Amino acid sequence: MKSENSISKLIKGYKPGYSLEQAFYKNPDLYKKEIENIFHKHWILAGHISQIPEVGDFFLFEFANESIIVTRSKDGSIKALLNVCRHRGSRVCLEDKGNAKAFTCPYHAWSFDLDGKLIAARYMNDDFDKSENGLHRAHVELAGGLIFISLAEHPLSLSQMQDDLADVFDQFGFDNMKLAIQKTYPINANWKLANENYQECYHCAPSHKDFAKIHAMALNPAKFDQQKETFLKTSESNIRTKPSSFYFDLAKDGQEGYQYDRNPLIKGMMSGSKGGKPVAPLLGKLEKYECAASEFMVGPVTFFLIYDDHMLGYRFLPTSLDECICDLFWFVRGDAVEGKDYDLETLTWLWHETILDDEKIIIDNKKGVDSHFYKPGKLSDMEAMEQHFLDWYIKSIS
Ligand code: FES
């Protein structure tokens, strides 16, 4: 009761236009509420179908206290099974990826098939009903080859996003991409500080020297607006430039939030790479480099940046109140061959460097927010998306 009171007091004291009070990052009960109201409710990127091409292939998708086995079942469909044994709760699958015919719990050896159905339970009485004791399943939805998972009993709908962005998925060939590499970056800070940092490019010029050489959005706002206007006027491309803004508090009732936009890169920069040079074969229906990149987000913690020749995915997940991870996914065209069409070091260079910059600024931010003297500070106009995130966040925990 006392804790509920302190959370509602905190929410009541929230001032739009300012950063959050320190206690939003420190309160363990609030963290529990965030897990329940945000991470158990919204759609999150789990991975890509190219990670599990064969029947029985699986990988684990994990955050906070949860572990989910994402697997390809016998009929070729993708299943998401809660990695919690229906006997006494042990983790059933301990490998983070692999191939299995069935999942056998290491504790007392109950065995579950690729759909999560209980197929063997040693020495249980005759009246024990195996059909009632399968692994719990999470909802799965695909967008192209991207695998999204929702732990909600009744998930938000992705139908608006799927209909609206069907042309984008087609133009960039979402059905025909593959995951080139995924890297995980642990960050010693509350997940919101990491997610908030990704919502604004106010920090891009001072904090990301390499990124700022490539992306026009790191320029001052007037210059960026001018470049964007010229880009929109002169673009003859078949790639969609029309934005869709249904993110965070702008999402329609019952629908998952999402966003799409296309922005120019700095003149002459063709990709998100050293010197803006091409790093992989052009995606989808692109016929030439357009010196632009598209942004796409689904739900509150999954973001994509689509260059003409590769796509970057981001995912921010809490591991505890004070720690989170940022997962980076690099996607290339499905038929691209490593070593011939792309090289992992060249492909990953810019965003590996950029996330290391981000990790540093996020941790420095956390140190300041932890101070006795920290007070919420005024946001700039360049932090409009951060404002949407904060407004949505307050609603989500209220
Ligand atoms: S906890 Fe899994 S078989 Fe007992």
Ligand SMILES: [Fe+2]
């Ligand atoms: Fe950044």
